[in-house]
Amino acid sequence: GKEAKSDIVAKVEVPAGYISPEVNFITIGNKVYFRISKFPLPDVSNQPKIQDVWYYYEDKKGEENKKQSNVNESSQNWNIDLKKYFSDGKIFKDFKKITDENVSGVACNQYTFELDINKLVDIIIQMANENGSLITESEKAELKDGFQEINSIKGSVLIGKKDKMVHRADVYLVSKEITVDITLRISEINQKHAFKEPDGAKSFQDAFNMEDQLLPILPLGSDNNARSPI
Numbered sequence: 001g002k003e004a005k006s007d008i009v010a011k012v013e014v015p016a017g018y019i020s021p022e023v024n025f026i027t028i029g030n031k032v033y034f035r036i037s038k039f040p041l042p043d044v045s046n047q048p049k050i051q052d053v054w055y056y057y058e059d060k061k062g063e064e065n066k067k068q069s070n071v072n073e074s075s076q077n078w079n080i081d082l083k084k085y086f087s088d089g090k091i092f093k094d095f096k097k098i099t100d101e102n103v104s105g106v107a108c109n110q111y112t113f114e115l116d117i118n119k120l121v122d123i124i125i126q127m128a129n130e131n132g133s134l135i136t137e138s139e140k141a142e143l144k145d146g147f148q149e150i151n152s153i154k155g156s157v158l159i160g161k162k163d164k165m166v167h168r169a170d171v172y173l174v175s176k177e178i179t180v181d182i183t184l185r186i187s188e189i190n191q192k193h194a195f196k197e198p199d200g201a202k203s204f205q206d207a208f209n210m211e212d213q214l215l216p217i218l219p220l221g222s223d224n225n226a227r228s229p230i
Contacts, residue, residue, distance in 0.1 A: 013179040030059045048207045054198035091119040103167040108158035115153040
């Protein structure tokens, strides 16, 4: 189904030292609920509070495209299988095995990698288009401009020896402005879930008077089916 839950903690280098912001995601149907905390964002007068508040982003365009399509629900690809997009290895400048390690009791192979930034953008656009969220030409240009600010994305992934799924990812991103160190641990893979909508969640688009637009960083349509990129 279209349900997922992710918790991301990042270590970000800033002029005064480091900060460790947190982001919580819950995906239910065509809505992504998210909460930002521990990030030094100042409150802006006459604007809604950003931190420590549950907001949801509703993929209205994706739902409209789905309704207009003659394709049956059973053939819609809502599960993002990373192996489909990464299997040829073209987005990696480098990808190699270094060691074995256990993650939450699961035996894994650990690989180090470096991404090709330009090819990563192409993959994000392809994934979005093939999973129900069409990107306009202006959104493509904006996405590419944003990634031009990134100098490098390196890290490691731990992939289950038997299930071939990603159980942990460590990503080190260096851009022109900041350095980000992110650890993502994935658990309860392929388990049945029934997540509840957070109490008091507000529409992000309505709160900030935004027109419906794609937010590529949000895991719309995902069900935590994070498979091996090899």
